[in-house]
Amino acid sequence: MIKVYGVHGSPYVRKVLVALDYKNIPFEIVPQMPFSGDKEYLKINPLGKVPTLVDGDLTLGDSKVICRYLENAYPEPALYPQNLTENAMADWYEDLCGGHVADLAAAIFFQRFMRPLAFKQDPDEELISKITEKKLPPMLDYLESEMPEEGFLFGDFMMADLSVVSPFINAAYAGYEVDSSKWPKFAAMFSRVKEVSWVKKVLEQEAKALGMS
Numbered sequence: 001m002i003k004v005y006g007v008h009g010s011p012y013v014r015k016v017l018v019a020l021d022y023k024n025i026p027f028e029i030v031p032q033m034p035f036s037g038d039k040e041y042l043k044i045n046p047l048g049k050v051p052t053l054v055d056g057d058l059t060l061g062d063s064k065v066i067c068r069y070l071e072n073a074y075p076e077p078a079l080y081p082q083n084l085t086e087n088a089m090a091d092w093y094e095d096l097c098g099g100h101v102a103d104l105a106a107a108i109f110f111q112r113f114m115r116p117l118a119f120k121q122d123p124d125e126e127l128i129s130k131i132t133e134k135k136l137p138p139m140l141d142y143l144e145s146e147m148p149e150e151g152f153l154f155g156d157f158m159m160a161d162l163s164v165v166s167p168f169i170n171a172a173y174a175g176y177e178v179d180s181s182k183w184p185k186f187a188a189m190f191s192r193v194k195e196v197s198w199v200k201k202v203l204e205q206e207a208k209a210l211g212m213s
């Protein structure tokens with residue numbers, strides 16, 4: 001059976017769990033904390049990051065790579081568009097929001113959530129303000145311009161929809177809400193994606209794991 005190394009709460013692990021559930025692929029989660037320095041884990045993923053997926057002899061890191069593999073190995077139901085340009089746009093959204101945007105959201109999550117919890121230190125509010133007031137708005141302006149009035153980016157729910165919303169789910173855990181008066185289409189997409197049943201299920205599991213329910 002497929003194994004996913006990781007923990008609930010990671011935006012990257014979330015993508016893989018939703019992809020597996022959506023495609024109805026049986027899997028088990030092997031609990032693996034990020035930043036643990038676990039030497040055994042470094043043997044299968046030298047970056048030490050989560051998630052890592054093991055499918056038989058195949059061991060893969062990185063949620064983008066893993067989700068693309070799952071799409072190729074289990075094409076139905078599809079999580080990426082078939083059309084060439086839409087498919088390229090799906091990669092771009094996943095790269096942007098799994099890279100720069102996720103780093104910004106992760107910094108808020110780290111400061112407000114992990115730093116007090118794990119290091120017993122106060123959050124760096126100056127850094128948080130710089131992110132929320134200077135660095136995130138241009139990203140949200142761009143995302144707002146890309147969002148459809150209704151539905152999802154490529155019609156049906158796909159990985160690109162979860163990819164753009166996922167960092168903001170973690171930022172919301174840390175008290176940052178997307179301002180719906182400035183970015184109404186993005187805020188509406190955020191709510192829609194959280195209501196998709198496969199996403200909702202994983203978010204409920206996360207809430208339990210993070211002690212929020």
Ligand SMILES: N[C@@H](CCC(=O)N[C@@H](CS)C(=O)NCC(=O)O)C(=O)O
Pocket residue numbers: 009010011012034035047048049050051061062063064098
């Ligand atoms: N590009 C990777 C990023 C994975 C990642 O950064 N995961 C975080 C947890 S949310 C992690 O393991 N961080 C530990 C570290 O950076 O050492 C992906 O898409 O899977």
